Amino acid sequence: MKKGFIFIGKGGVGKTTCSAALALKLSDKGKTLIASLDPAHNLGDVYGVELSGKPKIIKENLYAMEVDTDLLTKKYLERTVSKIKDMYSYLKVLNLDRYVDSLKYSPGIEEYSILEGLINLISEEYDYIILDMPPTGLTIKVLTLPYTALIWIEKLMELRKDILGRRRAIESITGRKCVVIEGKEVSIPVDEEEDPVMKELEDKKEKMELVKEFLSQKCSIVLVTNPEPLSLFEGRRAIEALKSFGLDMSRIILNKFSGENEVTREIESMGEAIRIPLLEEPPRGVEQLKKISEVVGSVLN
Ligand SMILES: Nc1ncnc2c1ncn2[C@@H]1O[C@H](COP(=O)(O)OP(=O)(O)OP(=O)(O)O)[C@@H](O)[C@H]1O
Ligand SMILES: [Mg+2]
Numbered sequence: 533m534k535k536g537f538i539f540i541g542k543g544g545v546g547k548t549t550c551s552a553a554l555a556l557k558l559s560d561k562g563k564t565l566i567a568s569l570d571p572a573h574n575l576g577d578v579y580g581v582e583l584s585g586k587p588k589i590i591k592e593n594l595y596a597m598e599v600d601t602d603l604l605t606k607k608y609l610e611r612t613v614s615k616i617k618d619m620y621s622y623l624k625v626l627n628l629d630r631y632v633d634s635l636k637y638s639p640g641i642e643e644y645s646i647l648e649g650l651i652n653l654i655s656e657e658y659d660y661i662i663l664d665m666p667p668t669g670l671t672i673k674v675l676t677l678p679y680t681a682l683i684w685i686e687k688l689m690e691l692r693k694d695i696l697g698r699r700r701a702i703e704s705i706t707g708r709k710c711v712v713i714e715g716k717e718v719s720i721p722v723d724e725e726e727d728p729v730m731k732e733l734e735d736k737k738e739k740m741e742l743v744k745e746f747l748s749q750k751c752s753i754v755l756v757t758n759p760e761p762l763s764l765f766e767g768r769r770a771i772e773a774l775k776s777f778g779l780d781m782s783r784i785i786l787n788k789f790s791g792e793n794e795v796t797r798e799i800e801s802m803g804e805a806i807r808i809p810l811l812e813e814p815p816r817g818v819e820q821l822k823k824i825s826e827v828v829g830s831v832l833n
Pocket of ligand 2: 547548549570574664665
């Protein structure tokens, strides 16, 4: 993949509209995928077509899809539960099935499944990928999750190494590679290479590093704001939050522009801004989106 784009900003500022318009422009240059990772999709409404979890061709070189994040959550939980059961098959007390249903409402799950969707997409064979994201708060959590997750994963790997070291010490004293639990002999891994928990942590680490590389080296993050104070304030906070993780906002789109004022001047003082006029009709469908795709395309310059 050559490049990815993520538009962030307050609810309703025009992220989906700008993403859809940029996708049109990019499809003139190469094979382009636009994917909505917003659980409240409206990408299909903006193109005026029905979309699903599978890429649909909109025009030559342009594919669009709406990722089913609920399905991703369900699959993620099922996979996690089955892995835990495999790893700890000797712990009969772990009756996880009871919790699966409630786990889908647990904090962090939505962010995790959106991130999972992002990971699946960045390994796809496209020249350009545009990710239509949910409003600022949730998007910031998703984009910063790999950074916080890596800190945790590295800590957990250290702990695991410690546990395996102790197991090896016990094994050298007892001379036994197995323990007997409820009359059954269960082998307990002592080496990193054969330990499924370590393997799981290594896989997770690799995935998170892939996202980190995508976000910091291959992706442009574009702030979309309207000429009104609340979207400016939220945009400013988003820039600060991303900066604290070393991520940079490459451009600003000042959408629904209808004349200079104090707020527009403030926005334009924050960085190079592209003005998109407030159109009489909300732009829907390929033909109408073309009206703004050239201007939105200047994020590429
Ligand atoms: N330049 C514009 N002129 C007129 N209407 C616009 C313009 N840009 C976007 N709109 C309209 O504003 C509304 C919100 O746009 P859009 O859905 O793209 O925002 P969003 O940031 O993706 O919202 P959400 O956060 O809910 O996903 C839509 O009705 C859209 O058609
Ligand atoms: Mg949207």
